[in-house]
Amino acid sequence: MSDILILNGRLIDPANHVDANRDLLLRDGRVAAVEQPGGFRGVEAAETIDATGLVVAPGLIDVHVHLREPGQTYKESIATGTAAAAAGGFTTVVAMPNTVPVNDTVAKLEWMLDAARGSVVKLFAMPAATVGSMGDALTDFDGLRAAGAVGFTDDGKPVLEDDIMRAALIAAARAEVPVSQHAEDTRLTGGCSMNAGPMAFRLGLRGMPVEAEARIVERDIQLLREIERAEGLRPHLHVQHVSTARAINVIRKAKKEGLHVTCEIAPHHFALNEAAVGDYDTHAKMNPPLRSEADRTRMVEALLDGTADCIATDHAPHAAFEKRQEFERAPNGITGLETALGLALRVLHREHGLPLSRIVELMSASPAAITSLAGRGTLGSGQVADVVLFDAGAEWSFDANSSRSKSRNTPFDGAAMLGRVRSTICEGRIVYRA
Amino acid sequence: MQSVSESATAQSPYAQGSLLSVAHLSVEEVSAILGEAARLEVLAPAERSGILRGRTAALLFYESSTRTRTSFELAAKSLGATTTLVSDKSSSIEKGESLKDTGLTLRALGAECIILRHPASGAPFVLARETGLPVLNAGDGMHEHPSQALLDLRTILTRLFGADSASSVGEHTLDGVTIAITGDILHSRVARSNAMLLPRLGARVLLCGPTKLLPEDALGLGPGVEIVHDFDRALAQCQVAMMLRIQKERLAGLELDLGDYIHRYQLNGERLAAFAPSALVMHPGPMIRGMEIADDVADGPQSAIEEQVRHGLAVRSALMARALGGSKGLRI
Numbered sequence: 001m002s003d004i005l006i007l008n009g010r011l012i013d014p015a016n017h018v019d020a021n022r023d024l025l026l027r028d029g030r031v032a033a034v035e036q037p038g039g040f041r042g043v044e045a046a047e048t049i050d051a052t053g054l055v056v057a058p059g060l061i062d063v064h065v066h067l068r069e070p071g072q073t074y075k076e077s078i079a080t081g082t083a084a085a086a087a088g089g090f091t092t093v094v095a096m097p098n099t100v101p102v103n104d105t106v107a108k109l110e111w112m113l114d115a116a117r118g119s120v121v122k123l124f125a126m127p128a129a130t131v132g133s134m135g136d137a138l139t140d141f142d143g144l145r146a147a148g149a150v151g152f153t154d155d156g157k158p159v160l161e162d163d164i165m166r167a168a169l170i171a172a173a174r175a176e177v178p179v180s181q182h183a184e185d186t187r188l189t190g191g192c193s194m195n196a197g198p199m200a201f202r203l204g205l206r207g208m209p210v211e212a213e214a215r216i217v218e219r220d221i222q223l224l225r226e227i228e229r230a231e232g233l234r235p236h237l238h239v240q241h242v243s244t245a246r247a248i249n250v251i252r253k254a255k256k257e258g259l260h261v262t263c264e265i266a267p268h269h270f271a272l273n274e275a276a277v278g279d280y281d282t283h284a285k286m287n288p289p290l291r292s293e294a295d296r297t298r299m300v301e302a303l304l305d306g307t308a309d310c311i312a313t314d315h316a317p318h319a320a321f322e323k324r325q326e327f328e329r330a331p332n333g334i335t336g337l338e339t340a341l342g343l344a345l346r347v348l349h350r351e352h353g354l355p356l357s358r359i360v361e362l363m364s365a366s367p368a369a370i371t372s373l374a375g376r377g378t379l380g381s382g383q384v385a386d387v388v389l390f391d392a393g394a395e396w397s398f399d400a401n402s403s404r405s406k407s408r409n410t411p412f413d414g415a416a417m418l419g420r421v422r423s424t425i426c427e428g429r430i431v432y433r434a
Numbered sequence: 435m436q437s438v439s440e441s442a443t444a445q446s447p448y449a450q451g452s453l454l455s456v457a458h459l460s461v462e463e464v465s466a467i468l469g470e471a472a473r474l475e476v477l478a479p480a481e482r483s484g485i486l487r488g489r490t491a492a493l494l495f496y497e498s499s500t501r502t503r504t505s506f507e508l509a510a511k512s513l514g515a516t517t518t519l520v521s522d523k524s525s526s527i528e529k530g531e532s533l534k535d536t537g538l539t540l541r542a543l544g545a546e547c548i549i550l551r552h553p554a555s556g557a558p559f560v561l562a563r564e565t566g567l568p569v570l571n572a573g574d575g576m577h578e579h580p581s582q583a584l585l586d587l588r589t590i591l592t593r594l595f596g597a598d599s600a601s602s603v604g605e606h607t608l609d610g611v612t613i614a615i616t617g618d619i620l621h622s623r624v625a626r627s628n629a630m631l632l633p634r635l636g637a638r639v640l641l642c643g644p645t646k647l648l649p650e651d652a653l654g655l656g657p658g659v660e661i662v663h664d665f666d667r668a669l670a671q672c673q674v675a676m677m678l679r680i681q682k683e684r685l686a687g688l689e690l691d692l693g694d695y696i697h698r699y700q701l702n703g704e705r706l707a708a709f710a711p712s713a714l715v716m717h718p719g720p721m722i723r724g725m726e727i728a729d730d731v732a733d734g735p736q737s738a739i740e741e742q743v744r745h746g747l748a749v750r751s752a753l754m755a756r757a758l759g760g761s762k763g764l765r766i
Contacts, residue, residue, distance in 0.1 A: 191686055198654020202630075204555035204577030204623060206686075207651075279447075279454075280556030324564065325532055326554035328575070 002046035003027045004428065008037065009051025009389065013058060014361035015378035024056065026385040029428040033381055047430070051389050054422055055356065058364035058377050059091025059121075059386030060341065063180070064155070064240060064264060064312035066333065067093075069117065070108075071100025076317040076406045079118035081337070083404040084315070086120045086432035088337040089421040091386035092368075092376055093121060093315075097128040098156040104128035104139045106147045113148055121426045122386070124371065126151040126180055129159055129168045138167055145175040150371040153180035155240060158216050160186060166223050173227070173235035178262065178370065180238040183216040183247060184208075184288065193328045195274045195289040203277065205327065208289055214246035221254045221261060228259070238370055239263040241314050243288035245298035252307045262370050264312035267336060267343040268411065270299040276411055282323045282330035283411040286316065300347065303362065304354055310366040311359075313340045317407030335410045339398050341390065342417025349392075350418055356392055385428040394420035451547070451568035451757035454558045456580045456631040464631070465602045468588060470752035471745075472601035479512070482751075487514035489758045492545035494536065494561075495572075496522045496552045501719050501743055502572045502581070506549050509750040515758065518545070533557060537565040547757040550574070555623075568757040576621050576684065582718050583627035585749040587635070589742045590674055593714050608637035614668040616642040616699060617678030617726050619652055621685070624718045625678060626655060633658025642668040643699065646688060647680075665699050669709035676716040677701050677726050692725070702728035706736065714738050 004026040011022035011034065023040050025032040033040075067081040078095075085093045095112060097103035103112055109127050117123070127144045131137045133154040141152060152172055158181060159165040165179070172179045189208045194200050196207025220237050227235050242248055242263045254261045268286065273296040276284040284290055302308040316333025323330050344363065348354040368377025375384040400413035424432035448454060459467075474482060491510045495503055503519070510517045520540065522528060527536060533552070540548060547568045550558045555575030562569040573579040591600035594611065613632055619625045619641050629639045633656055640662045641652050653659060662668040669675060680690065701715065715727075715737045723729055732739060 196651070198651045201620075201649065201651035202626065202654055204575050204626060279559045321532070321534075324534055324560070326552070326560055327556045328554045 003032070004385075004425065004430070005040055005043065005045040005048040006051050006056055006387065006389070007040070007048060009054050009056035011056045011379065012357050012360045013379045014357050015058075015365045016380050019357050022056070024379065024387070026387070026425065026428045030385050031379050031381055031383050034379065049389065049423060053391060054389045055392050056379075057360045057388050057390070058379050059388050059424060059426060060089045060363045061092040061367040061373065061377055062090050062313050062315070062337065062340070063094045063310065063367045063371055065093045065095055065315040065337065066098065066317065067095045068317060069099060070111070074406070075319050078112070078123065079120065080404060080406045081315065081317065082120040082123060084335070084337040086424045086426065087404045087421065088339070089341050089388035089390060089424055090337060091121050091388065091424060091426040091431070092373065093123060094150060094371060095123060095125040096153065096155040097126060098133060102128050102133050104131050104133070106140065106143045109144055109147050109149060120431050122376070124148065124150045124373070126153045126155070128152070129154050129179060130164060133157060135160055135164060138164070138171055141171040141175045145177060149177060150373065151178045151180045151238065153182065153240070155180065155182045157186060158182050158184050162219065162223070165220060166227065169223055169227055169235035169237065170231060170233060173233040177372065178236040178238040180240055181216065181220055182240050183213050183220070183242075185212040185215045188212040188215075193285060194277055195291045197274065197292060199274050199277065203280065210244040210246045210291070210295070213242070213244045213288055214250055217247045217250050221250060221259060224254070224259045224261065234260055236260045236262070241266045241269065241288055241312065242302070242308065243269045243291050243299070244295050248298055248302045248307055255307070262309040264310045265299050265303060265308045266312060266314045267340045268334060270296060270303060271343045271347050272296070272411060280327040281411065282325070282327055283334060283409055285327060285330055285332055286314070286334055287332040300352055303348055304352060308362070309370060311340060311344055311362045312367065313337055317405050318409045319407060320409070323409045333409070335403065335405050335407055337405065338403055339410065339412045339415070339417065341419055341421065342396070342398065343412070345392060345419035346417060385425060387425040388421060389423040390419050390421045392419045394418070396420050448562040449566055449568045451759060452562050452570070453580050453753055453757070454562060454569060454571045455578050456583050456627050461603065461605055461634060464584070464587070464635070465604065467584060467749065467752045467756065468591075468603060469601045470755060471588060471748040474513070474751045474755065475748045482512055483514040485513045485755055486510065486758050489515045489546055490544045491515050491517050491547045491549060491754065491758065492540040493517060493519045493549045494540065494551070495519065496527065497573070499551055499572070501746060502551065505743070505746040506570070506572060506750050506754070509747055510754050513751060513754055515754065533560055534564040537561045537567070541565050541567055547754070570753055570757055573623055575623065576626070577623050578627045579623040579718070580627050581746070581750055581753055582624050583631045584753075585742060585746040586628055586676070586716060586718070587631065588745040588749055589716060589738050590714065592741070592745070593738055594673065603635050605634065606636045608632060608635040611636070611674070612638045612640060612672045613674040613676060614640040614642050614662070614672035615676045615678065616665060616668065616701070617647070618680045619643050619648040619678070621647070621681040622678050628676065629655040629659050640668045640672060644690075644695065646690065666705065666709050669705065669713070672710060672713055674714045674716060675701060675706075675710055678718070679720060679722050679726055696725060700726060700728060701731050703730040703734065706731055712736070716742060718742065
């Protein structure tokens with residue numbers, strides 16, 4: 001087999017509390033050994049990577065991506081989306097189920113995860129929590145779990161009905177995976193296309209109130225309490241793309257209470273506020289929307305103080321013609337896989353002093369733990385050889401036209417980034433090299 | 435971090451002569467437009483009709499309109515321009531053609547300027563970006579109606595200070611003038627444009643209406659804007675009472691007790707006499723008589739409603755000339 005030696009790098013492996021110069025030997029898709037610098041002197045490998053000046057970290061993991069296959073491959077395919085992931089330093093992504101058709105059966109899940117789809121990195125999926133994501137009847141949680149599901153979600157919309165959400169949390173608890181909730185009370189957001197507030201008023205756009213997010217989080221947490229009491233189960237609620245201080249505060253309290261709640265924050269929610277909508281820029285339109293500066297600041301704090309468990313991109317590609325129309329008509333979402341690390345390092349590390357090891361943790365070990373991915377998110381000996389090498393000090397600006405994604409819908413075209421991915425290695429194979 | 439940038443001097447990605455938002459106009463530009471309107475109004479018809487001879491403007495209307503459409507059309511024609519009207523009901527828009535493609539088609543057919551009315555807020559920005567043509571916003575969703583605010587300004591200046599004072603403005607022209615805008619503020623593009631324009635000329639703008647139709651967020655329109663929910667109190671302070679229609683088509687499930695609304699917010703003769711006996715009464719139209727305004731007021735001596743329509747023709751002529759570069763002194 002083709003061994004890979006990574007020499008002279010700074011290994012950051014938060015799960016093992018390592019932040020030091022180490023050399024790594026990758027063999028048969030696993031980390032064969034980790035040594036002090038120079039420890040592999042005399043060892044021959046098919047490939048030797050000189051990582052001088054680079055951070056060597058567990059490959060990044062994104063628990064929230066939209067790859068659009070099947071059904072909307074004009075926006076993205078599993079192959080192109082995962083190529084973008086590799087370029088962004090990700091070695092594992094979790095595909096959302098709102099494809100066409102919705103990923104809600106074992107057959108569809110198996111089709112999606114089949115090697116024939118050409119995934120460049122390790123692909124997992126969260127199938128729909130309800131049939132067709134219609135919110136009425138649960139999917140086959142046990143069968144889907146056995147086929148590889150790492151969670152359940154109706155992402156794009158919430159599981160709105162109390163009884164259905166309760167049943168989903170119970171079934172997911174038995175299957176030992178989270179229910180990943182898109183927290184939006186859609187009864188409050190009909191016809192809305194940005195954050196509610198003075199800016200939406202001025203632009204004449206109907207605004208999504210922060211309550212729409214907080215209410216569903218509150219309801220779901222109440223369900224966790226009830227289920228723990230009544231069923232003796234410990235369900236895991238994962239709150240997707242938290243965007244409001246209100247929701248973060250509710251999550252923080254629930255964690256203190258000991259409930260099993262985790263949450264993710266998307267880079268755009270800590271890097272941008274609603275002002276980015278500007279003159280109706282549809283590249284600043286997503287759901288949940290960009291919020292006020294106070295909310296943005298709170299997202300940064302939540303990442304600094306540990307309330308937020310991980311960073312997830314909500315990579316949501318759309319074709320140019322779909323975004324180049326009236327703001328209210330344009331679909332929600334932006335691409336994010338190639339800008340996540342650069343934004344995290346620029347905003348959280350440089351501007352707010354979050355240590356590199358915490359950023360690596362938020363983007364590898366923590367998402368691995370949320371989705372119970374054994375052997376991933378850490379680089380201890382014997383673990384999966386998923387590695388990212390990046391130059392943490394490199395300043396660059398993102399060029400959307402150079403993206404590996406099929407789509408270009410990003411508000412970060414031309415934006416300053418910090419930290420550049422040099423190589424991405426997935427299961428011992430080099431899947432990206434700058 | 436990104437910040438809101440509304441300065442009129444900021445580099446604009448939109449073709450010169452576009453008018454998408456009153457926020458894009460400097461006070462000097464507002465003044466120049468008023469000056470041009472005054473100049474064009476008194477030109478001999480023969481001279482006026484030479485100004486845009488050979489030029490082509492398209493009116494693209496996705497919503498119905500009487501005043502705005504007709505006055506833009508008549509303004510363009512009086513300056514000698516050729517106009518073509520495209521409406522969503524009788525074009526390929528019905529077949530699903532996008533705004534971008536519709537704009538590019540009009541451009542390919544020779545349109546040098548597009549006047550757009552559209553139900554989606556911000557649609558004129560899309561059209562201006564995609565076509566590169568000057569675009570005049572003739573009302574976009576709940577966002578803005580800039581030409582209405584300019585004609586309202588000209589009406590106010592003429593009635594308060596005389597016709598001679600309506601051809602230029604500065605930052606203090608409306609010092610001491612209070613304008614009460616009353617009604618369905620939430621859904622009103624006229625309210626937004628006026629509330630963003632008039633305070634920059636020194637005016638105080640009182641927004642008035644029930645809480646459901648007037649959220650606190652309206653204060654974000656800018657300094658000089660205040661919220662007063664009590665109509666009588668607002669009337670008692672104003673020199674200009676601008677009334678707005680309840681936009682039933684945009685209520686989107688909002689419940690409103692119309693009887694109560696009439697009781698609290700209708701401008702009728704009794705109320706006007708009691709609280710604002712000398713105020714100027716304005717309405718951008720369409721009026722719903724018996725709802726927000728009573729007959730006696732609409733047709734009474736304090737009403738400037740018909741004059742507003744006439745000023746619309748003059749202001750829109752100036753905007754057409756500005757968009758197509760047919761006016762002197764406006765292009766720098």
